[in-house]
Amino acid sequence: MRATLRWAHADFRAHRGEALFVVLASAGIIASLLLAGALFGYAANPWQRVFNQSHGAHIWLHTRAGADTAALSRVDGVAALSGPYRTTATTVESRGARVGVTLRAAGAEPPQTGRPLVTDGSWLTGPDTAAGGGPGAGNDTVVLEASVARALWAEPGDTVRVTGPDGAPHALEVSGIAEVAEPRYHPGGGPGIGWVLDRTLDEVAHGDTGQSVGLRLHDPDDTDFTVQRAVTLLGSDRVAQVTKWQQARAEAGGDDRLLGQMFAVFGLGALLAAALAAAGAIGARVRGQLRDIAILKAVGFTPGQVTRGFLVQHLAFALLGVALGTAAIALLGARIPGRIGEATAVWQDLPGHTALMIGIPCGAVLLIAAATGLSAWRAGRVPPVPVARAALPSATPMTALGRRALGARVPPALVLGWRAAFPRRGRTLAAVARLALPLVLITVALVAWSTLDQFRSRPAQMGLAAALTVRAGQSPGTNDAELEQALAAVPDVAAVHPGAEMAALVPGQTGTITLRGLGTAQDPYPSKVVEGRAVSGPDEAVAGQGLLDLLGVRVGAWVRMTVEGRPQILHVVGRTIEPESGGRVITTSIDALRERDPALRPDFHALVLREGADPVAVSASLAGTAGGTLEVRQTPNPVDRLEPARAVIAALIAVLALIGLIELLTLIGTGVRDRGRDLLALKAIGLTPRQIGSMIVTAAGLTALASAVVGTTLGVLSGRWLVDTQGASSGIGAGIAQLPPIPVLLTVIVAAVLGAVGAAALPATRAARRRPADSLSETL
Structure with missing residues (x-):
């Protein structure tokens, strides 16, 4: 030893x-x-x-005004309190969109516990705190939670209209957008969250306020017990709602x-x-x-x-x-x-x-x-x-093709570099495979990136043909035909499709799916059909992958469901990309639904915009239509939930590139060392140091080129398969994978080759400068 x-x-x-x-x-x-x-x-x-x-x-406790929330700090297990904040229920409108929001009165500095994370803009300002004529210098301000801001298309600097309990409107300027670890706003659910200064809340609510207080615990597992103690301490009649983490x-x-x-x-x-x-x-x-x-x-x-x-x-x-x-x-x-x-x-x-x-x-x-x-x-x-x-022998003998290339005056560095890059089949395949693996993963990451971009830039190709959804009050005097004509007359609106949604029970009544009637027989909705065909006749429908998996059927099957106690039988003629409700959606025309219920009226209208139209501008144009009674919402895009993936994919590509560089340096160093005797022989027969260095660089570049071509090809194929498999498992459906543009793939290949050339430059220079005496020991 x-x-x-x-x-x-x-x-x-x-x-x-x-x-x-x-x-x-x-x-x-x-x-x-x-x-x-x-x-x-x-x-x-x-x-x-x-x-x-x-x-x-x-824990967040929403209480009535006057509750002694300060006593909650003495409850065992409570580490800190957030608030209490005075609150009031309001409706916030912007560009035709309307959202229920609970406003909280906060200070000029964000709280330490339950602190809203401002991701865009700044925290609350007002006429007495703003300076230099910036945001908030003329109006009271509001900070909106991120999901509320998305529903309102609101950005810092925009002005929104807030309607308080007394019905009086108030103009507030959006100073910032924040994220919180509380339930997010979604249409049909609970209200969203906004923060204003105390003075602003007094102007909006006129004393009609409640309270919200957050409890941070020492042990999150004690949540239920702490809620019981807190409700007992405050009195159950004073606690309106409890929200747990x-x-x-x-x-x-x-x-x-x-x-x-x-x-x-x-x-x-x-x-x-x-x-x-x-x-x-x-x-x-x-x-x-x-x-x-x-x-x-x-x-x-x-x-x-x-x-x-x-x-x-x-x-x-x-x-x-x-x-x-x-x-x-x-x-x-x-x-x-x-x-x-x-x-x-x-x-x-x-x-x-x-x-x-x-x-x-x-x-x-x-x-x-x-x-x-x-x-x-x-x-x-x-x-x-x-x-x-x-x-x-340290390398394969010179082939007849190589000898003919040298005879045709092809540069020796290129011929010998090719021979050094691909010496033997086994070693060549191992080197190419090891270097190709990081490039495969980089290409897969680019496929995922391109798919996310496709959802954002071309939503119609991803099952999101309608950019806006408009709902109108169902008053007795409302005329659907006149409303559709008014909506179609709005600039940049290409088509208006009436629609209705309802819950339906699947066969056996063991689950609930979404039955959607959208478009008419004369003007069908342009669903993105990736298997089968679109709806073209009575009692025909298209369905999402999630629904087909739930029922265990395929395109071409007849599906029977129960809607409001009455049966509805539809023929599934196609599978669509369906981003909503986990793909458990079956879509037919609204005419097919009227066969079951002749009195059915549209719940909403889906608006397909002209190519290049701005949904925000169209939404603002719709605000004055139908006497200002419309509720305009943007079609939810699943890419909004995956925004963090973009930056992470970019960073992941950098990590994989580092791993590939380490592999590349290993291959170059091994190649130079294994060809030491060959380099000695080449110098002896008259090759110059520049030619020897060029040969080493050429060998590294050719190896990287072969690996890059193999890696990008396999990455494109595996990336498409992985993204489509993920889409199918999530219910959206296969067919959503978007391949990167050819220039992007070529950039990956060129970057790999240039990286190999750059990494080989120093070893090539050192090897070219070595004298025959320095390498003599390698023959022993």
Whole structure:
């Protein structure tokens, strides 16, 4: 054992550069994996992120005015209070959209507990606090919760109309948009949240207010018990509503699941790519010491001693690299500029942080130990005669095509670079596969990015043909035909489709689905049909993937359902992309629904806009239609829930690029070292240093080119399959995958080649400058 340790120490002193590379490669891989874990946690659990950043409250009590909420701070288990805030129920209107909002009176500084996170604009200002004529210098201001702002198309600087309990309108300027860890607003649900100054609330409510107070607990599991004690303390007659953190998290659970599944695939792929990169770096160093191993065995080292020496040495390098990478992320990760640093800072407070900080490094050490064990076992089998290894050819013989190319005056660097890049079939496939894996994952990430962009830029292709939904009061004097004519006369409105939605019971009455009548037989709604055909006759319908999976049927089946106690039988002739209600929607024409109920009137009208039209401008134009009684809403877009994925995908591409760079450096270093004798021979026959350097750079570029072509091709195919599979499992349906544009894929290929050329420049220069005497030992 003493001889083994002495040899390991001597080997380290003789190959410090290689040892440093192994340590830094291990540290870089661990840092990349930890950053990937931080990004996954940041994006896949948005509610928890907001809760931690805002120091959120676990319980919100909405009470009547006069309740002694200060006594709640003395309840056992309560760590802090948020508020109490005076509140009032209002209606906020902007550009024809109308949303119920509970206004809370807050101070000029956000509270510490239950603090709204302002993501756009600024916190509350007013005529007496604003300066310089900026936002809020002339009007009272309001901060809207993000889901409320989306429903109103409101942005900082816009003016909204707030109607208080007395019916009097008040103009408030939106100073900011904020996120909170409370239930979000959605049409048909509870009211949204807005914050105003005390003076503004007095003007809107005129004394008709309630109270809201948030309780942050020491132990979140004591929520139910604490609610009981709080209600008992205040009096059940004074508590109007209780909101618990589990309710808010459950509402955001669908987004968490979708993002979690998306990034789990990337995480496993990144782990595999990192594993191959680490194994490649260690294997390359072992192969570079075959001559030393042969000499050791010649002087008496047994195969077991050689194996143990490599295990001890490389495990020490691995432990050092893992420790450096983990310490760097733990201490400096939060200081990285941009979204990566923010994600790392928030990740420290998210569930699972400790498990990943321990599990990823430990798993990496075990993986490196397995790779080192395999390489060390191969080292133990090296023959103790170095001449036997030197006598073997280091590259394939020159082919007839190569000889003809040299005879045709093709530059020797190109011909020899091609020969060096693709020496033998087995080694070529292994090198291309290892370098192609990060590029496959990068291309898959680009497919996901392009799909999100498609939802935003071309919603009609993703099942969102109607940009706006208009609802009118169902007064006896309302004429549907006149309303449709008025809506069609609004500029930039291309089509108006009457619609109605209702709940229907599936066969066996074991579940509820959404039955939608949209469009007429003469003017059908332009649903995005990806399988089958569109509705063209009576009793025909199209359905989402979620409904087909629920009923266990396929396109072409007849479906019987019960609506308001009466049967409705429809023929499913097509499958559509259906982003709403988990795809459990069946859509027919409103004429088919009137066969069951002749008195049926449209609940809403779906407006299809002209290409390039601005939904916000059209919504503002609709505000004065039908005497201002319209309620205009934007069609929900699932990409709104996946916005955090954009920044994380971009950061993930950077992490994968780092892993690919480490793999590329390993391949280049191995190639230069294995071709040492060839370079000596080429110099002897007259190749100049520039030609030798060009040959090495050309070999790296060709290897990267082959890997990039293979990686992008496989990434496009696997990315389409993964996105469509995810769409089918979520109920939206397959057929939503959007491939990146050709220029983007070409940019990936060009970037990979340029990266390889740049990474090979320094090793090529060093190899070209070596004198024949420096390389003489490589022939022994």
